[in-house]
Amino acid sequence: MTFDTTDIQLLHYLQADAKQTTKELAHKLNLSVTAVYERIKKLERSGVIAQYVALVDKNKIDRSFVAFCHIKLVQHTQDNIVKFEREVTSLKEVVACYHISGDYDYLLKVVVQDMEKFRDFMVKKLTSISHIGSTHSMFVINEVKHTTAIRL
């Protein structure tokens, strides 16, 4: 799929605020309501817009403690990898998990209440997953930037 400047602007607006009416968007883009409507539908049908979600403020729901965990597996067999990925995916504290290049195999983003809960998570959940070799945790001191929007 190819995008003109109007599509790019539209994506920009929808990534910032998905609750705008097509009327408002039509005004911003100097287009009719129907034209904007068709463009949005096209973006949805093609899967460019994958979903519409509500973003919750971590600090308002007592989940202010964020950590990144590097993880190394003991062995990199197909079986170990599949099992690890399945188990780690099912943990609600893990909001992101990336298989990465470098000294460690995986990078996890973990969101919990506080350091005590993080300790619980490490001891009771993470390290009980089979085949984990070593881990290395980094704690977030400050979230300088965090956006779900990708600027084209």
Added chain:
Amino acid sequence: MTFDTTDIQLLHYLQADAKQTTKELAHKLNLSVTAVYERIKKLERSGVIAQYVALVDKNKIDRSFVAFCHIKLVQHTQDNIVKFEREVTSLKEVVACYHISGDYDYLLKVVVQDMEKFRDFMVKKLTSISHIGSTHSMFVINEVKHTTAIRL
């Protein structure tokens, strides 16, 4: 603000799909439309729901290359930190930046087209930011899990 099980369920649904009608949600929660409406408004007013956004599929817009960059500053003066954070925040390729504990000062998530663009980003944008000491990049081989939803 305090949440009962209905609020928690509601947040769960809205974090998964913000375009559901209050009617559908009322059905799922066994409540009236108005009751759901009032709960949502309360969550919005209190800032628990910070925003509603469209999530775009990276792969559909040619931004499939993701890297994490560790960054160390040369000196940790107040001034350096402020400048670095301001400059890095303004870079569109940087979708996240965290001040973290450990060997490095910052962890950046960078989203670009491909390795070539990543190189451009490093050479022309990132390393031209003042006061950067050393960097260490890790490339994402596979995104195992990535969610914007926080489960309570």
Added chain:
DNA sequence: TGTGAAAGCGGTCCGAC
């Protein structure tokens, strides 16, 4: 807080350009 009903507005579809 909860409910149902009434009002108003926006999303959606249509035929035309």
Added chain:
DNA sequence: GTCGGACCGCTTTCACA
């Protein structure tokens, strides 16, 4: 790909338990 008009359903408000 765009337009305006018309319809229908949803959001929003209200009086009330």
